[in-house]
Amino acid sequence: MEFNTPLCRNLRMSRPIFGFAHSIDVTAALTNAGGMGIYGAARDAPDAIPEKLRTIRAQVGDKPFGVDIMLPKGMPAGKTLDDLRAELPGPHRQFVAELRDKYGVPEPAGESFFNSMMRSDAFFEAQLDAVLSTDVDFVAFGTGFTPDRVKRVKDAGKPVGALIGLPKHARAALDCGIEVIVAQGTEAGGHTGEVSTLTLIPQIVEMANDVPVVAAGGIGHGSQIAASLAMGAQAVWLGTIWLTTQEHALAEGKVAKLLAAQSSDTVITRASSGKPQRQLRSRWSEEWSAPEAPAPLKMPYQHALVGDLITAVEEADITPLLTEPAGQGVVWCRQVESVAEVVTRLCGETNQALDAMAGMLDRRAPAVL
Numbered sequence: 001m002e003f004n005t006p007l008c009r010n011l012r013m014s015r016p017i018f019g020f021a022h023s024i025d026v027t028a029a030l031t032n033a034g035g036m037g038i039y040g041a042a043r044d045a046p047d048a049i050p051e052k053l054r055t056i057r058a059q060v061g062d063k064p065f066g067v068d069i070m071l072p073k074g075m076p077a078g079k080t081l082d083d084l085r086a087e088l089p090g091p092h093r094q095f096v097a098e099l100r101d102k103y104g105v106p107e108p109a110g111e112s113f114f115n116s117m118m119r120s121d122a123f124f125e126a127q128l129d130a131v132l133s134t135d136v137d138f139v140a141f142g143t144g145f146t147p148d149r150v151k152r153v154k155d156a157g158k159p160v161g162a163l164i165g166l167p168k169h170a171r172a173a174l175d176c177g178i179e180v181i182v183a184q185g186t187e188a189g190g191h192t193g194e195v196s197t198l199t200l201i202p203q204i205v206e207m208a209n210d211v212p213v214v215a216a217g218g219i220g221h222g223s224q225i226a227a228s229l230a231m232g233a234q235a236v237w238l239g240t241i242w243l244t245t246q247e248h249a250l251a252e253g254k255v256a257k258l259l260a261a262q263s264s265d266t267v268i269t270r271a272s273s274g275k276p277q278r279q280l281r282s283r284w285s286e287e288w289s290a291p292e293a294p295a296p297l298k299m300p301y302q303h304a305l306v307g308d309l310i311t312a313v314e315e316a317d318i319t320p321l322l323t324e325p326a327g328q329g330v331v332w333c334r335q336v337e338s339v340a341e342v343v344t345r346l347c348g349e350t351n352q353a354l355d356a357m358a359g360m361l362d363r364r365a366p367a368v369l
């Protein structure tokens, strides 16, 4: 038995599942499995984006896929990464040097987003221009929507969504003309807020009126999809669950940690980016929360401070410090599977949950005490 919603029909999805990933292959596989793959382009140089989206298009044909970009508030204007590095406080640099020595981390051999790029208005505008030059079907703002940017996406003929974690952010998104609100609870992997998915969704559904709401944060089991639909969401948006799929092909060390993790093995820390991010607990988050550790700097200074170290930890596979943004739903990353297998499991569980609910409830009978 299949199920979909008005939002699915509008966006030409046969299943109410959006899948976010910084992976071309996961994005394409999700779309091919009947949901909508959302390619996370936030870490890509603007000139790399069109080619990546063309690669996805080649894999999905005319089936719909989306892209997500983000610009956090408060990025300093007119500064380069080197400018930021020159301003880093001595004690912070010292702490990072000590971590490097303690764990035997070598110098980074290459460049990654973390040690070669910097978020700024100009970088983000160039990413948006690059996205709008393509035939991508749907554009989502992780953060950074403004009335002007939303209008540009609409003028390009693309439906536009935004991620929010609080009612006041949803209000701002609705006022800007956002057409799909992705309400993300604190359980989510990546940058996240403090309100739980179960508490957030009904509030946002109520205020969004006719604008469709999509539920995100901690979802990895079909019963949660049934619950999200029951709360009025028209689809779900999952990130963590794809990290252990075959298509994602993350480094073995990370996959092993993800497969072993329970919900309580994730933690919110500012240590990686400067903004609160839920990630796998590791020596990285523990070192930065030790009493003698300096408080992480604000974004993008923390990013400038730790970019080389993070890059080298990944390159050299320094297991104790290895981490990955991951949500509490990591407990459902149980084995390496294909994206299609995960989607089939989720849909089967959703159907079971809907049937079980219908079978369990006797809505005609008077209460028997």
Ligand SMILES: Cc1cc2nc3c(=O)[nH]c(=O)nc-3n(C[C@H](O)[C@H](O)[C@H](O)COP(=O)(O)O)c2cc1C
Residues within 6 Å of the ligand: 020, 040, 041, 042, 043, 068, 069, 070, 141, 142, 143, 163, 184, 187, 188, 189, 190, 191, 216, 217, 218, 219, 237, 238, 239, 240, 241, 324, 325, 326, 327, 328, 329
């Ligand atoms: C590894 C990872 C990276 C993420 N990066 C971004 C990002 O660049 N932009 C964004 O809007 N959301 C990002 N997110 C959040 C997802 O879009 C999504 O809202 C979240 O993963 C949903 O919760 P879940 O992780 O519990 O499934 C990221 C999530 C993960 C797990």
